[in-house]
Amino acid sequence: MPKSINRTYSRYTREATRLLGQMIKLKRTKRKITAKDLAERAGISRGLLQRIEKGDLKCEIGVVFELATLVDIKLFDADNSSLTGHINRTEETLALLPKHVRNTKEVDDEF
């Protein structure tokens, strides 16, 4: 039973989401694609596209990334179009680290 949720977001989070939405709108406009058309292409409603372009924090990340992909925005600047290499390398690094993290009870430098 999720208690009524009221999240707080850092400024950076809000700005990053806002910027991504703006970039989508910018690219869409430059390409002369209507909101209706892009929404259809992404399989979402026009209303949702509007919220995303405004930087709404509560939208599915998959949909936002899909829109970015459709208008040709490169997330994670990678030379090639595939992120598989990145993923594999991260996976390997992760495999070398301890599987569990032990909580040192001292007040540490976590944050």
Added chain:
Amino acid sequence: MPKSINRTYSRYTREATRLLGQMIKLKRTKRKITAKDLAERAGISRGLLQRIEKGDLKCEIGVVFELATLVDIKLFDADNSSLTGHINRTEETLALLPKHVRNTKEVDDEF
């Protein structure tokens, strides 16, 4: 009434989301922060953190970005910590473009 939804995602979208989740887990592990602790810090449940680290596409973008921020991942490589400049510049560019996009009925180069 949302009809039962079944989205499709491009490979790039899936990989980008997956990579971001992995990076969060990697940074968290390197810093020896437990999943429980990071979840608490972000104001979310441990289950949700798990889904995000696995690359679940249906999580709120705000929460994912907040986690990334907490473990010090830079989205949109910007020299300074603020994205305000970026936002303003995008805003200005957008202001110069036509407010409405007109749909040319020809089959065009949209995609």
Added chain:
DNA sequence: TTATTATGATTCATATACAGAGCATTAATA
């Protein structure tokens, strides 16, 4: 080894994000 904590996975109830429709306003073209 043993004790204890972290992780992974599942289930359920509910808060909420979504699609769809409608309406008013704006602005591009003819």
Added chain:
DNA sequence: TATTAATGCTCTGTATATGAATCATAATAA
């Protein structure tokens, strides 16, 4: 100018993501 499509809003019902609880397993530290 007039026409008409695009955009920006609201609102409502419902599909679904989330918090909480639980259990099993893994793995760290003593």
